[in-house]
Amino acid sequence: MPRILADTRPLANDDFRHLWIANIVTVIGAQLTVVAVPMQIYSITENSAYVGLTGLFGLVPLVGFGLWGGALADVFDRRKILLVTTIGLIATAFLFFAQAAAGLNNVWLLLALFSVQQAFFAVNQPTRSAVLPRILPLAQLPAANSLNMTVMQAGAIVGPLLGGLLVPVLGYSMLYLFDGLSLLTTLWAVWRLPSLRPEQTDGPRPGVGLRSIIDGLGYLRGQPALLISFLVDLIAMVFGMPRILFPQMAHENFGGRTDGGWQVALLFAAIPLGAVIGGVFSGWVSRISRQGLAVVICVVIWGLAVAVAGAGLFFADGDWFPVLPIVVVALVVGGAADMVSSAFRMTMLQSAADDAVRGRLQGIFTVVVAGGPRLADVGHGWVAAAAGTAVATAGGGLAVVVLTVVAAIAVPVFVRYRVSPAIEEV
Helix, strand or coil, rough: CCCCCCHHHHHHCHHHHHHHHHHHHHHHHHHHHHHHHHHHHHHHHEEEEEEEHHHHHHHHHHHHHHHHHHHCCCCCCHHHHHHHHHHHHHHHCCCCCCCHCCCCCHHHHHHHHHHHHHHHHHHHHHHHHHHHHHHHCHEEEEEEEEHHHHHHHHHHHHHHHHHHHHHHHHCCHHHHHHHHHHHHCCCCCCCCCCCCCCCCCCCCCCCCCCCHHHHHHHHHHHHHHHHHHHHHHHCCCCCCHHHHHHHHHHHHHHHEEEEEEEHHHHHHHHHHHHHHHHHHHCCCCCCCCCCHHHHHHHHHHHHHHHHHHHHHHHCCCCCCCCHHHHHHHHHHHHHHHHHHHHHHHHHHHHHHCCCHHHHHHHHHHHHHHHHHHHHHHHHHHHHHHHHHHHHHHHHHHHHHHHHHHHHHHHHHHHCCCCCHHHCCCC
């Protein structure tokens, strides 16, 4: 069983343990906001096209500030960057609370606040990811990434369940308030970190302008396996992430309410539940050397699972039984596959990149990982508005399978990628 269950060796490191424990509370609060924003917009408009605009309003700051945040992480103390951005996220959460408590019901104000929140997130995430190789041995990175994702996805289960059930009782304002309060735990963990200035190199010190960002992008030209890992993730998320449709699915396909309920809570929780199951039984990931092939297999499984979920919607007529359980199980399987794929892709990036450029590459990774679902929100919202949730979901899943196989055949170096023997443990 120890070889099957999650590898907990990284928790022996004090800095990693503090961050990990703080995330248990913080992620729940963050997921409450992730659920509350689209639910509040849908309750105001009852139109998934408006909900899909969260993708556009989130994508622009993610791209700009994600790339810039990576450049900052390669120049300044990463602990200080985490402190500033965490405080910014706390302030944004309280602004969400204020607009909901005031009953403004303004879609454009919600979208503007969402953009500001995503800007802080875009600087925070590449910095946070660039910290791990500095506080942990490289051989423990797969286990550390699996532990982090397990906590994130566990929060993504509890958050949607609480959000879907509590919005009709407490309203949106209380969900946003809990998000702001929960972020205080992360602020405490970041405050306890040591100074984390980037390691000095023999070359010139990178800047924080456009030239530095371009240099980081240029670094990828000599790393084709990393470049294709970004492409495969974009394929998986842009075509295969139907989360923006969950309020509409719950309402139209399964007879749920427009302002929450257990149906939308189950849909939002399904993918994270699969990721948690995959994380709990992730003890084997540290022993996989063919990480590129593992990513391809996991992404294909993800696409097939989403396609099955979409196919089930063709038979849903407003009654939740028996189609909803089939859709939920399919999304659970997809979530498990996506968690393993994400752990391998993150590990490949953290172990293959030099520390001097690690922040900028993590910025690109953040843009891809977080920006892909934003594009998916826009695309799925428009397709569902025109053709329905079933076509948007099933078609996207099938596109993931086809495009991933094409990418693997076109660039076989990614499939052949093996973890460096230097970071394997004897």
